[in-house]
Amino acid sequence: MHAPPLARRLNGLQSSAIRDLLTITARADIISLAGGLPDPDLIPRDRIRAAADAALVDPSSVQYTETSGWAGLRDVLAVRESKRLGRAIAASEIVVTHGSQQALSLLAQVLLDPGALVIVEDPAYTGALQVFRTAEAQIEAVPLDDDGMSVDALSALLESGVRPTVVHTVSNFHNPGSVSLSTQRRVRLAELADRYGFWVIEDDPYGEIWFHNAPPLPVAAHSDRVIRLSSASKILAPALRTGWLQAPEHVCRAVELIKQGVDLCGSALTQRIAATLLADDDWLESHLGDVRSAYRERSETLSRAVQKEFGDAVASTDVDGGMFCWLDFRDGTDTETLLAAALDEGVAFVPGSAFAVGNDYKNAMRLCFTTSEGSVLEEAVARLACAHGARLRS
Amino acid sequence: MHAPPLARRLNGLQSSAIRDLLTITARADIISLAGGLPDPDLIPRDRIRAAADAALVDPSSVQYTETSGWAGLRDVLAVRESKRLGRAIAASEIVVTHGSQQALSLLAQVLLDPGALVIVEDPAYTGALQVFRTAEAQIEAVPLDDDGMSVDALSALLESGVRPTVVHTVSNFHNPGSVSLSTQRRVRLAELADRYGFWVIEDDPYGEIWFHNAPPLPVAAHSDRVIRLSSASKILAPALRTGWLQAPEHVCRAVELIKQGVDLCGSALTQRIAATLLADDDWLESHLGDVRSAYRERSETLSRAVQKEFGDAVASTDVDGGMFCWLDFRDGTDTETLLAAALDEGVAFVPGSAFAVGNDYKNAMRLCFTTSEGSVLEEAVARLACAHGARLRS
Structure with missing residues (x-):
């Protein structure tokens, strides 16, 4: 007898093109602008080591912890979220998740029945698409x-009778599109959520990585129909696997209920490390200053190189933050x-099609500038220009 | 307008009675035998600190890691699983999960469509019941x-035409029942899986915590229809959040695909710590020896106290391992x-009904002996006897 079959939801589910591409581009001779990783040299390993050492004095740092996240971390996050949103957020309105990706997948379980309508941005964050497809949602x-x-466009859809359960947005320094939602649109999106009764998932892993000005108030500041996700992965370290969601209490309790079955709880140890670093305001501001200026410089170098090599053949977004x-x-x-051709020349990027929902974005690409020094970025774009030139000549 | 509704699957889903009870019994005046935690004093914090310090020398210890788990850890686990199963297991047949609870929930997504039949043991591990209920499986x-x-009984069901997709078993030192599956039944269960084409999920977090003799070969040694789950939570530390599953490659790839959307990957840092400790055979054997002898002694003290206080009024399983x-x-x-009445006397346990599927187990209870010294266990049982006596008199 053959092996028993797997579940229906696996039909048509595809592995993330990006994660597969990352495997291919791990070759030392390829400059990869395909990733979405923070620069490991900007990850504060000494601070993490010190925080781990301090945490490990306490036996409860190695034990199971609360499903909704270690209370000490939720307290720190509540203070930070309160400042960010300009209103008091209680620790009970926060659930710590295993990276903000887990927040997305838990919310899909909490909010979506199969066939529910989810509206995403086009181009979209692929991790969100994977979650919504696994949930068998209908995606527009x-x-x-x-x-x-x-x-x-959203308003027109709503007026025509379309009724989403969830609208997903990456409001700051979009992945992949790099743009940010304007203040006026934030207010309007919140108003639409109130009027039509849908949930907004405001996915915000990059908001702290601004280059010139801090982003405007989150959409979540304008309505309690907004669930805000954020993460320590891009500003501290992915390996802490510490993300969080801020939402009305009844949503938090439903997420907690699902999370019990999903993984019982997160790591008491990495959550303590995250809490220590996030609570140290002076150090954190200085650290974020370093990250912002390094990434700003790299993004400027990349933009200049693209302009120099491609001129008017390419339109690129102004990069004001993010990765x-x-x-x-x-x-x-x-x-x-x-x-x-680019891989042959020794450079990798993610084709726009990987992020496509409605349009095909076959002429677009995403470049990540965080993990390469300026000279490497210039070399990468030169290689890209070679590949592009070779394609034009062939 | 009211808040938008939550998903249908939340209807009737209940919070784990045990996790709720743990909140109540966190009071200092209550001796809790309700938990399921390892003794924090037996968790090797110094070794964890040293392993963390060593890992943090490498920048990749704080970066994202492979979705299926850091390759260095999968290599260590492949060696251990090969020894345990008596046949060669490749690293590609292992997926590292966020505790073995996440392995269960990922497998439910991979193997189960709504309405699929899952057969569990009665009494059952409540974490498995939560997962299968969230998956909207039919449970027998x-x-x-x-x-x-x-x-x-399973064979009779199969002969009568019942066709499960999954059979879940805690093969060693059952939670809550404490018993282990006999060698003969392991072989027969594997044969039935082969004959009828279902998956066995062999959930084995306690197999290393044997008191007198190591358990027989796992069910997974007898059929490739068996997916074996294990964990470092009970033998090293829950806060490492390191569990794993061993399964045929096509199942591992499907689990990996779902895990991409669920949380991208686990923690490179805690997986390195787990790998260091699990690879140090001499230290690990000695550490496991300490855990086994401490828990054996406590279980014997508990059994003697129960016998002394309750005599023939209570039947208890022989405890040969586990918690x-x-x-x-x-x-x-x-x-x-x-x-x-017991809470009034200052002692907590989990009533059998929390684990009930078919029977009600209203006369049963689960006691956890791992986190209390002998004298505390004796006091706990004395308090239980007071509560029992008061009930009889009232």
């Missing part, structure tokens, strides 16, 4: 422009085809 | 006796009613 997209999600630059080839270059 | 139970799951003792009151004591 509204376009992204320089001011973030087109709330006009990514989004390029759109105006000369009709198919970036999936270009990828093969 | 077969009884547990002194030799573990009644494979005769739990299962008592059955022959005098008709309702343990849910007894719990209130």
Whole structure:
């Protein structure tokens, strides 16, 4: 007899093109701008070591902890979220998750029945698409422009009778689109959530990584229909696996209930480390200053190199923060085809198609500038130009 | 407008009675035998600190890691699983999970469509019940006796035409029943899986905590229809959040695919710590020796105290390993009613009903002996006897 079959939901589910690409591009001779990782040299390992040593004095640092997250960390997060939102957030309105990706997947279990409608941005964060597809949700997209999600397009959908359960947005320094949602649109999106009774999932892992000005108040400041996700992965360390969601209490309790079955609880140890670092305001501000200035410099170098090599053949978003630059080839270059030539030249990127929902984004690509020094970024773009030139000549 | 509703699957889902009870029994004046925690004093914090310090020399210890688990840890686990199963297991047949609870929930997503039939033991591990209920599986139970799951009862169900997708068993030192599956039944269960084409999930967090003899070969040694789960939580530290599953490669790849969306990956840091400790055979054997002898002594003290206080009024399983003792009151004591009186006397336990699937187990209870010294266990049982006596008199 053959092996028993696997569940239906695996049909058509695809491995993340990006994670697969990361495997291919781990080769030492390839400069990868395909990743989405923070620079390991900017991760404060000495502080993590000191915090771990201090935490390990206490036996409860190695024991099971609360399903909703260690209370000490939730207290720290409540203070930070209160400042960010400009209103008092209680620790009971926060659930600590295993990275903000787990917050997304728990929320999908809590909010979505199969067939429920989810509206995402186009292009979209692929990790969100994976979650919503696994939840067997119906997915529609509204376009992204320089001011973030087109709330006009969303409004038109709502007026035509479309009734989403969830609207997902990466409000600050979009992945992959790099843009941020304007203040006016934040207010309008919150109003629409109130009027039509849907949940907004405001996914915000990059908000602290601003280059010139801190982002405006989150969408969550304007409505209690907004569930805000954030993470220590990009500002402290992915290996802490510490994300969190801020939501009305009844949503937090439902998430906690699902999380009991999903993994019982997070790590008491890494949550203590995160709490220590996030509570040290002076150190954190200085650390974030270092991260912001390093990434700003790299993003500027990358943009200059792209402008120099491609000129008007490419439109790129202004990068004001985050980790990514989004390029759109105006000369009709198919970036999936270009990828093969680029790998031959020793440079990797993610083709726009990986993020596509409604449009195909076949002329677009995402470049990550965080893990390469300026000279490496310049070399990467030069290689990309070679690959592009070779494609044009062939 | 009211808040938008939550998903259908939350209807009827209940919070774990045990986790709720743990909150109540955190009071300092209550001796809790209700938990399921390892003794924090037996968790090797110094070794964890040293392993963390060593790991943090490497920048990749704080970065994202492979979705299926850090390769260095999977290599260590492959060696251990190969020894345990008596055949060569490749690292590609292992997925590291966020505790073995996450292995259960990922497997439910991979193996179960809504309405699929899952057969569990009665009484059952409540964490498994939560997962299978969240998956909207249909759940049937077969009884547990002194030799573990009644494979005769399972066989009768199969012969009558019942076709499960999954059969879940805690093969060693059952939670809550304390019994182990006999060698003969392991072989028969594997044969039935082969004949009828179902998956066995062999959930084995306690197998290393044997008091007199190591358990027989796992069910997984006898069929490739068996997915074996294990964990470092009970032998090293829950806060490492390191569990794993061993399964045929196509199942591992499906689990990995689902895990991408669920949380991207585990912690590179805690997985390195676990790998260091699990690879140090001499130290680990000595550490396990300490854990085994401490828990054996406590379980013997508990059994003697129960025998002394209750005599023939209570039947208890022989405890040969693990963390739990299962008592059955022959005098008709309702343990849910007894719990209130017991809390008044300052002792907590989990009533059998928390683990019930088919039977009600209203005269049974689970006692955990791992976190209390002998004298505390004796006091706990004396308090339980007071509560029991008061109930009888009232």
